[in-house]
Amino acid sequence: MHDLREAGAKAARIMADHLEGVAERPVWRPVPDGELAWLTGQELPETGRALDDLLEDAREHVLPYPMGNGHPRFFGWVNSPPNPAGVLVEPLAAALNPSCAGGDHAGPHLERTVVRWLAGLVGFPHPPGGGLLTSGASMATVICLATARQQAALADGWDAREEGLSGRPPLVMYVTEEGHSCLHKAAQLLGLGSRNVRLVPVDGAYRMDVRALRAMIAEDLDAGLRPFCVAGSAGTVNSGAVDPLDDIADVAASYGLWFHVDGAYGALGVLAGGAAPHYAGMERADSLALDPHKWLGVPVGCGCALLRDxxxxxxxxxxxPSYLVDENAGDLGWFAEYGPEQTRPFRALKTWATLSYLGRSGVKGLVEHTTGLARTLGEMIEAAPDFELLAPVTTSITAFRHTPRAGALPREVDALNRALPVAVQARGNAFLTGTRLGGRDALRTCILHPGTTEQDLVVLLEEIRLAAKAL
Amino acid sequence: MHDLREAGAKAARIMADHLEGVAERPVWRPVPDGELAWLTGQELPETGRALDDLLEDAREHVLPYPMGNGHPRFFGWVNSPPNPAGVLVEPLAAALNPSCAGGDHAGPHLERTVVRWLAGLVGFPHPPGGGLLTSGASMATVICLATARQQAALADGWDAREEGLSGRPPLVMYVTEEGHSCLHKAAQLLGLGSRNVRLVPVDGAYRMDVRALRAMIAEDLDAGLRPFCVAGSAGTVNSGAVDPLDDIADVAASYGLWFHVDGAYGALGVLAGGAAPHYAGMERADSLALDPHKWLGVPVGCGCALLRDxxxxxxxxxxxPSYLVDENAGDLGWFAEYGPEQTRPFRALKTWATLSYLGRSGVKGLVEHTTGLARTLGEMIEAAPDFELLAPVTTSITAFRHTPRAGALPREVDALNRALPVAVQARGNAFLTGTRLGGRDALRTCILHPGTTEQDLVVLLEEIRLAAKAL
Known part of the structure; x- marks a missing residue:
C-alpha cells in the first residue's frame, strides 16, 4: 500500500495545482489532434500500468482539456465550478465505495441528512423519506413524473406499473415553451408520448400564462383526455424565469393534477434577498427537482428529487414484496425502492461536505453574489447601445444579444448572434452559449462561479465585440 | 488555496489509512445509536466549516461504518471493493468537473475509449458511438429497452416517443424467473407493464428453457400481442447462471425480436479460461448491459450500455433538432442524445484508470482468481456433510445452504437459512446474503475481491456454522 499512499499524495497535489491555476489558463481550447488521438485512440494495455504513470497521464493529457466550467469567465449552460470540499471528499467516498441502495451503513444515513438540508434550504416540506439523490435532474424528473403517473392511474382505479399504458386513455401534462427538455425526455421515456405534452404559452417575461393553462386543461377534458400533471419552472435555463408557481398550484389543485416544479437550476434562487415573492407557491408542489451539482457546485453528478408524499x-x-423488506430498514425501507437505481453511489458525502463548508449563510451568499452579478450584467447591457437585453433578470441568468450595426435586418442580427458563441469560445478568454428566445437567436450567460467579478463581465462584453468584429 | 493543498494531502492519507486497515476491521457492524444520531440528525450549520473539520468528521463518523464490500470476506450481493486506481483519480475528475453530455473536452473523448475497451474485453462488436456509461446497469437497461421499444414501434409504423403507448397493443418481453429485477423495473418505468413481462421457466441449472420461450412467443402471437424483446442473462445474481445465449439469439432472430443481454455482473466472466463456450451468442445481442462497478471494481456508480446499432x-x-446539432460533434453527436441524462459525470476517468491499472491480463486474472475461488467453495460445500450446493458454479457466485440437522423438515431448513445471513453479518467476520432459489431459501456468495483467499472461505463456512449454533 506504500505505492497507494504516495500516489494519493501526488493525486492531491495534481488536484490542487489544477484548481489553483484555472483562472490563468484559457477558459477552454479545442483538443488538439495529437491529444485527441491519445484520448480516443489508445489501446487497452495487455499488462497493468503503475499508479504513478496513470497520474502523469491524467496530468498531461486530461486536465489541460477542461470543459471550462472551473473558470470564473465560464458562462455557458448551467455548469458550475466544483466546490473544493466536494472535491476533497471524493477519494474518501470512493475508498468506502458503498452502494447506497439502503442498509445500515454511513452512506444511506447521511443521505437522509443532505436531502433534509436541501429541502430546508428551499423551504420545501420534508417528511422523513421524502426525497433521494439522483445522477441529476433528468433522473429526478423521471422519478417525479413516474410517481405522478402512478398516482393518476391509481386515482382512476388502475395500476400503470402492472398494466402498462396500452389500452388506457392518454395522460396529458403541461409545461411552458420554455420548460426544460428533460421534461419532454421523461414524458417520452415513460411512454406518455410527446404529443401529450402541451406547450403552454408564456408571457412577456417568459413565465407560464396561467390563463392559457386553464383553457388548455378544460379543452383536453372536453376531448375526453386525462390531464394528470403540470410542471412549473423555478428558473428556466434560457432566461431564468420563475413561473407563477402559486397560481399554477391553484390550477393544479382545482383540477386534481400533480404539481411538479423543475427547480434543478433555480430553486436555490429563493435564498436571495427579495427573491422569495417570485417563488411563492413552490412549497405547494407535489414534487421538486433540485440539482446540488448546479448552483451549489457539488461535483457532477448529483441531483435530488423531493416528494411531498x-x-x-x-x-x-x-x-x-413485504416479506422481503429488510427488517432493519424501518418504515422508510431502502432508497432503491424510491427510484430506478439499485446500486446507488455515495452522492451524499460530497453534498454533505459542500453544504457544511458553505453553511447556510455561504449558500445564501453564493446565490446573492451570482444573481447580483447577473443583474449588473443586465444593467451594463441596457446601458450599452450595441447590446439588447431580452428578458428580465430574475436569477443568475442574463439573456441578451449583440446589435452592433444600427438598422441591421432581423435575420442578420440572428445570424450574428448564432455565430457568436463559438467565436467567443474559440478566443479562450470567456465562454458563453447561445439559445433561441421568443423566436430570436440569443446569447445567454449563467453565472455560478463564486470567483466571478464585475471585471469578468466587462471582459465578456469586450470579447463578444472583438469576436463579432472578426466574423 | 494553501488550505486546499493541505486538506488534499490529508484526505489522501485518510483514504490510504482506510484502505490499508480494511482487512483488520470488522467486515460490517451496525451503526451505533450515537453515530446514527450524528449521521441522520445533524443540522445544517449557519456559517461554513473548515475543510479540516470536515475531513475529521468523515474520518470519525463516516469511514468506520462501511457497507463492508471493501473487506476480503464480504460475499454479499454483487458489490466489489474499489479498485485503487479508480479511487486515486476521483479528486482529479471532481477538480475538472466536466459534464460529459458532449463537447470537445477530455471527458467525452475518453469515454469513447473506455466504452470501446469494455466492448473489446467481452468480445461485443463495437461500432463507433455504440455505447455509453451510465450510473449503473439499471439505467443501462432502461436505455437498451427504450431503444428496443422504439425500434419495435418504428418497425410497426408508429413512433413510441411521439405517440406514447396508449392505444397501441401491448409490447411483450421475455425474461427468466431468475432475470434481474432491473428488467422488471425498466418495463414498468417504460410503461410496458409487468403483466407484459413473461417469466420463462429455467432448467435445472437455472438457465432459460428456450423451448418454453418459443412456445410462449407463439402463444402471445396467437393472442394478437406484440412480442418485441427477449432478455438473456450472462450471469444471474442468484446463481451466476449464464443463459443459452446462442439459442436465444436464434429464437430472437427467427421472430424478429430485440435480443438484450444482462451482463451487468457476469459479462466479464467470459474472460476466464474455458468459460467462452458458456457465453457463445453474447456477441449476437442487440444490446448488452455491463457494469464496470461490479467485477472490475470501478468505484460506484459506473454502468455501461453497449449497442450494436x-x-x-x-x-x-x-x-x-438537426439545425441545432453541435457542428463540431461529428457524426456521433453528443452522449446526451443516447440516453436520458443531460449533465453526465466524468465516469470515464475512473474506468480508464482501473482498466489501465489492471491491463487486459489483470482483468483476466481477477476474473479467474474469483471464479476459481467460487468453484473451490463449491467443492468445499460438496465435501461437507452439513452444506448443500444448490446450483452449478459458472461464474464467481456460489449458491448453497446449510443443513446441519439430518432429517430436518424442509420448512426448518428454509427458516434456518433465512435467518443465517443476518446472524453471520452481525458477527462481523464475514458478510453474506440470502436469496430464494428454486423455491428454497438459500445462501449465496459472490466473490469479487482480489484479496480473498481460500482461507477466507474456510472462515466463512465456520462462521455460518457458529452463527447457526447460536440461533
Whole structure:
C-alpha cells in the first residue's frame, strides 16, 4: 500500500495545482489532434500500468482539456465550478465505495441528512423519506413524473406499473415553451408520448400564462383526455424565469393534477434577498427537482428529487414484496425502492461536505453574489447601445444579444448572434452559449462561479465585440 | 488555496489509512445509536466549516461504518471493493468537473475509449458511438429497452416517443424467473407493464428453457400481442447462471425480436479460461448491459450500455433538432442524445484508470482468481456433510445452504437459512446474503475481491456454522 499512499499524495497535489491555476489558463481550447488521438485512440494495455504513470497521464493529457466550467469567465449552460470540499471528499467516498441502495451503513444515513438540508434550504416540506439523490435532474424528473403517473392511474382505479399504458386513455401534462427538455425526455421515456405534452404559452417575461393553462386543461377534458400533471419552472435555463408557481398550484389543485416544479437550476434562487415573492407557491408542489451539482457546485453528478408524499414514490418504484423488506430498514425501507437505481453511489458525502463548508449563510451568499452579478450584467447591457437585453433578470441568468450595426435586418442580427458563441469560445478568454428566445437567436450567460467579478463581465462584453468584429 | 493543498494531502492519507486497515476491521457492524444520531440528525450549520473539520468528521463518523464490500470476506450481493486506481483519480475528475453530455473536452473523448475497451474485453462488436456509461446497469437497461421499444414501434409504423403507448397493443418481453429485477423495473418505468413481462421457466441449472420461450412467443402471437424483446442473462445474481445465449439469439432472430443481454455482473466472466463456450451468442445481442462497478471494481456508480446499432439509441433519445446539432460533434453527436441524462459525470476517468491499472491480463486474472475461488467453495460445500450446493458454479457466485440437522423438515431448513445471513453479518467476520432459489431459501456468495483467499472461505463456512449454533 506504500505505492497507494504516495500516489494519493501526488493525486492531491495534481488536484490542487489544477484548481489553483484555472483562472490563468484559457477558459477552454479545442483538443488538439495529437491529444485527441491519445484520448480516443489508445489501446487497452495487455499488462497493468503503475499508479504513478496513470497520474502523469491524467496530468498531461486530461486536465489541460477542461470543459471550462472551473473558470470564473465560464458562462455557458448551467455548469458550475466544483466546490473544493466536494472535491476533497471524493477519494474518501470512493475508498468506502458503498452502494447506497439502503442498509445500515454511513452512506444511506447521511443521505437522509443532505436531502433534509436541501429541502430546508428551499423551504420545501420534508417528511422523513421524502426525497433521494439522483445522477441529476433528468433522473429526478423521471422519478417525479413516474410517481405522478402512478398516482393518476391509481386515482382512476388502475395500476400503470402492472398494466402498462396500452389500452388506457392518454395522460396529458403541461409545461411552458420554455420548460426544460428533460421534461419532454421523461414524458417520452415513460411512454406518455410527446404529443401529450402541451406547450403552454408564456408571457412577456417568459413565465407560464396561467390563463392559457386553464383553457388548455378544460379543452383536453372536453376531448375526453386525462390531464394528470403540470410542471412549473423555478428558473428556466434560457432566461431564468420563475413561473407563477402559486397560481399554477391553484390550477393544479382545482383540477386534481400533480404539481411538479423543475427547480434543478433555480430553486436555490429563493435564498436571495427579495427573491422569495417570485417563488411563492413552490412549497405547494407535489414534487421538486433540485440539482446540488448546479448552483451549489457539488461535483457532477448529483441531483435530488423531493416528494411531498414519500409513499407515492415508493408505490411507483418499490419491487420488494413485504416479506422481503429488510427488517432493519424501518418504515422508510431502502432508497432503491424510491427510484430506478439499485446500486446507488455515495452522492451524499460530497453534498454533505459542500453544504457544511458553505453553511447556510455561504449558500445564501453564493446565490446573492451570482444573481447580483447577473443583474449588473443586465444593467451594463441596457446601458450599452450595441447590446439588447431580452428578458428580465430574475436569477443568475442574463439573456441578451449583440446589435452592433444600427438598422441591421432581423435575420442578420440572428445570424450574428448564432455565430457568436463559438467565436467567443474559440478566443479562450470567456465562454458563453447561445439559445433561441421568443423566436430570436440569443446569447445567454449563467453565472455560478463564486470567483466571478464585475471585471469578468466587462471582459465578456469586450470579447463578444472583438469576436463579432472578426466574423 | 494553501488550505486546499493541505486538506488534499490529508484526505489522501485518510483514504490510504482506510484502505490499508480494511482487512483488520470488522467486515460490517451496525451503526451505533450515537453515530446514527450524528449521521441522520445533524443540522445544517449557519456559517461554513473548515475543510479540516470536515475531513475529521468523515474520518470519525463516516469511514468506520462501511457497507463492508471493501473487506476480503464480504460475499454479499454483487458489490466489489474499489479498485485503487479508480479511487486515486476521483479528486482529479471532481477538480475538472466536466459534464460529459458532449463537447470537445477530455471527458467525452475518453469515454469513447473506455466504452470501446469494455466492448473489446467481452468480445461485443463495437461500432463507433455504440455505447455509453451510465450510473449503473439499471439505467443501462432502461436505455437498451427504450431503444428496443422504439425500434419495435418504428418497425410497426408508429413512433413510441411521439405517440406514447396508449392505444397501441401491448409490447411483450421475455425474461427468466431468475432475470434481474432491473428488467422488471425498466418495463414498468417504460410503461410496458409487468403483466407484459413473461417469466420463462429455467432448467435445472437455472438457465432459460428456450423451448418454453418459443412456445410462449407463439402463444402471445396467437393472442394478437406484440412480442418485441427477449432478455438473456450472462450471469444471474442468484446463481451466476449464464443463459443459452446462442439459442436465444436464434429464437430472437427467427421472430424478429430485440435480443438484450444482462451482463451487468457476469459479462466479464467470459474472460476466464474455458468459460467462452458458456457465453457463445453474447456477441449476437442487440444490446448488452455491463457494469464496470461490479467485477472490475470501478468505484460506484459506473454502468455501461453497449449497442450494436448506435443510431437506434440515438433515435430513441435524441431531442436535438438537426439545425441545432453541435457542428463540431461529428457524426456521433453528443452522449446526451443516447440516453436520458443531460449533465453526465466524468465516469470515464475512473474506468480508464482501473482498466489501465489492471491491463487486459489483470482483468483476466481477477476474473479467474474469483471464479476459481467460487468453484473451490463449491467443492468445499460438496465435501461437507452439513452444506448443500444448490446450483452449478459458472461464474464467481456460489449458491448453497446449510443443513446441519439430518432429517430436518424442509420448512426448518428454509427458516434456518433465512435467518443465517443476518446472524453471520452481525458477527462481523464475514458478510453474506440470502436469496430464494428454486423455491428454497438459500445462501449465496459472490466473490469479487482480489484479496480473498481460500482461507477466507474456510472462515466463512465456520462462521455460518457458529452463527447457526447460536440461533
Amino acid at each position: 414519500p409513499a407515492a414514490a415508493r408505490a411507483a418504484f418499490s419491487l420488494v | 448506435p443510431a437506434a439509441a440515438r433515435a430513441a433519445f435524441s431531442l436535438v
